Amino acid sequence: MSGPSRREFGFAILGLLPRSEARIEGGFVFESETEGPDLGHRLRDRAAFPAPRSAKRTETLIIGGGVAGLSAAWRLHRRGYRDFAVLEMEKQPGGNARWGENEVSRFPWAAHYLPVPDPRQKLTRELCSELGLLDNGQWSERHLCHEPRERLYIHGRWQEGIEPAVGLGREDIRQFDAFHSIVGELRQTGAFRIPMEEGLARSTPAIRSLDQMTFSQWLDNHGFSSPYLRWYLDYCTRDDYGTPLDTISAWAGLHYFAAREPHELGPLTWPEGNGWIVQRLLERVGSHVHTGAMARQIRRAGGRWHVLAGNAEWEARFVIFAAPTWLASWIMDPPPARWPFEYAPWVVANLTLRRWPANRGLDYAWDNVFYNSPSLGYVIATHQSVKTFQPETVWTWYMALAPGRAADQRRLLLGGDYAWWKEAVLADLERVHPDIRHCVRRLDIFRIGHAMPRPAPGAIFHEERRRRAEPAGTLVFANSDLSALSLFEEALHRGVRAADHILRLASRAGA
């Protein structure tokens, strides 16, 4: 190999500069719109909203234009059913799969990948086939995560993969092996499935009891003390469920590993994350979606549902409530039974880089994680680009505000102003990329007050969860939080299941 290039030379010297920070633009996103991170409070306090100016009718009203609501719409549409409308309170549909775009790249604002669904996941595969991701049993090369996929910054260097492999003792390795072999046995039981509802019937009392303890209690019981193993598991539960080891139900923590077949193919991913799927769904059902229409009251009168949303009053025979289920307590009149879950707050930052930070060791991967960091690391939005030359890039940095009570973390989330959060993001990245401040041109931050349900002990077998998740009557719930697991596949499944229920009711009524 040749010696360092002039450019690297320049960087090496710039790295020695006193911290002269280039100007970084940016701010909070989505907060000037209807929601704001304090929407719940406004609804709870029955803040004044403008009176409706028009009356609208439809047979089926879907509340919430996230993945669950759009999946319901997709199903209705596929079945030839057209008399429905989707109400989305934000200007941009997509919910946790929203995305952004600038001159460098598209980028995700939350969910950013879909694991390759195994053959048992018929519904997810059906969607993948329709979207051209799966063709004759072949996954689209373009949309599978390109190599290199994942790396972990540990003990001052990068290693391949996220499961720690550097610095482990013999006992650590034994514990990893033992953990994976228990997971293998649990997988065999068939009680851990995606969608999760499909496995529950196979639950033995022993499996049910996993939902009665935290994951860390379960690990203690099994003598899993390796700090590497525990960090890894904590990373995984924070990454998928925004919940740390000592708060998450052992059942949910184990489900993460036992519900998926180990697969050699990486996940499906796109520059804009799951926003790509949302866009494909919108191509099909977008004309039914009303944005900026926040449902703020739902009541039953004269055998019909009346929904105040935006500046209209909607009348519908059927309602699919695909918005986060906790919202129902604030907008349904009378309110349903108490919804028993806490919701994890998250921070997501998108950084537009004018140049790549100096990088030593392994090449930049799609997912770049830091050992022992409170953050979840960053994902490179331009990774799926097929350009050979990519001088600028966008990185999406994630952090679940996981420890302790969600309400306390939410106060922390809302307490920090933009400068505070910007500093938090840069300080975290700076551990690994000392010259990051010289590279960032723009840094935008999304504060999500209620990003996803926390699957705490008792959540999975909770009576209210199971009752609410079962479609019945003319108003059905559909959000992925009915599964207590915030997964794309769960949202798809819940949405489609709700749509199928409504289709049955509608055909019965029509016949």
Add this chain to the structure above:
Amino acid sequence: MAFVLFLSVFLIAACGLVYELIAGALASYLLGDSVLQFSTVIGTYLFAMGVGSWLSRYLTRQLVARFITIELMVGLLGGFSSTLLFFAFAHTAGFRPLLYGLVLAIGVLVGLEIPLLMRILRERYQLRELVANVLTFDYLGALGASLVFPLFLVPRLGLVRGAMLFGLINALVALWSTWLFRSHLPQPLVQRAASALVVLALGAGLAFGERITDTADAALYSDDVILARTTPYQRIVLTHWKDDYRLYLNGHLQFSSRDEYRYHEALVHPGLASVALPRRALVLGGGDGLAVREILRYPTIESVTLVDLDPEMTRLFSTHPLLVQLNGGSLKDRRVRVVNADAFPWLEANRDTFDFIAADFPDPNNYSLGKLYTTAFYRLLKRALAAGGAASVQSTSPMFARQSFWCIHETLKAAGFRTYPYHAYVPSFGEWGYVLATHGNWQPPQRLPRGLRFLTVQNVASLFEFPPDLAPVPAAPNRLFDQVLVRTYDREWREIVR
């Protein structure tokens, strides 16, 4: 008067710190591990300054003349320090001894400066005032240097010319000291002449410093560098030795003018000559226009599209007289359209078809380039290839990177092509490999254009025969999500390159 004196203190202090920073930065750049380099350089330097201060007691007479001599020595040593170090790194094994030797020498000299100057000025000021002022300007100079170094010196001048600029300042301080302290100098003209000489030497260095940097660059190449350009995409270097011109991109040899005809004839003619009445051709990569030159030998060709990322590359090969002579002015031919674009996205957007396609990319030595050798890319290539057409892909060396070669072959097959691997001997590269890819059956050409120096109708068929040491080995296709080729290539070449 006082102001001028203390300005001198400020300047020599700044110079002293700059040499220390340059030595540290250069050592970090060339050796890596900046913490170690900076810390040892600073330590050595401060220690040497202490030695200088201690030695100052032995200078008892002719203080001003000594001071001027020291300034000139610091100016020369410091001013040429980075030049010397660059050369030592490129040409000798003695970089470290020279580095610490230079740092020691400069440090000792700089350590002498301030004690001497204070003694010279002792008669003009009270001690209290003198110490306060000299140290104030000394530290101010250090501050000035530490700001100028990263913000101006390195980005604008670079290390070589930056050092010379500050050497020049040292020499100028010496020169004006011959006026400032002329009453103390028995023969001011001698000192003045010496100072002027040093000023001239450093001024010349500053003016021609860029050339010296290029020469330092040239040390990485065995031949003379006659052209070097840094573009946003790559470093382009052209070297010359006797009648051999060689092009390097980022230090990797692209062609040698003595035998490139072998490479390019083999790349183009087995495929193109087998196509009946070819009209449209596409060259991906190959901004040197040499493949295009071969394509233009066919009278039926109506258009050639050349897609190369770097506009500077295609500009050089359309305008530089020497390079235009090499490619026969191919890029200026009216049938040729040059597109400066990234090949993969360009091909993804492309809806045209071509009778002949040459994929002439750099070897897959990283994940970015590896994308241009994946089934995803070759499927786009297949879409762009007209019925009855042929595509030929440069496929690294089946000798040095045997499995990589067969991996590229396997990848083309997995993308749905009929494949015909072949190889040719190119002395400057060694045994080199290509894969011909078609939709249907391929027959060796019955005719070749006139004027070829390497290929004949008879010997083309022999290129498709592989001796046992190049014969196929099992390989998996290279895919975007599983770039086996990059890993294989890296492993294989690491076994060859020392």
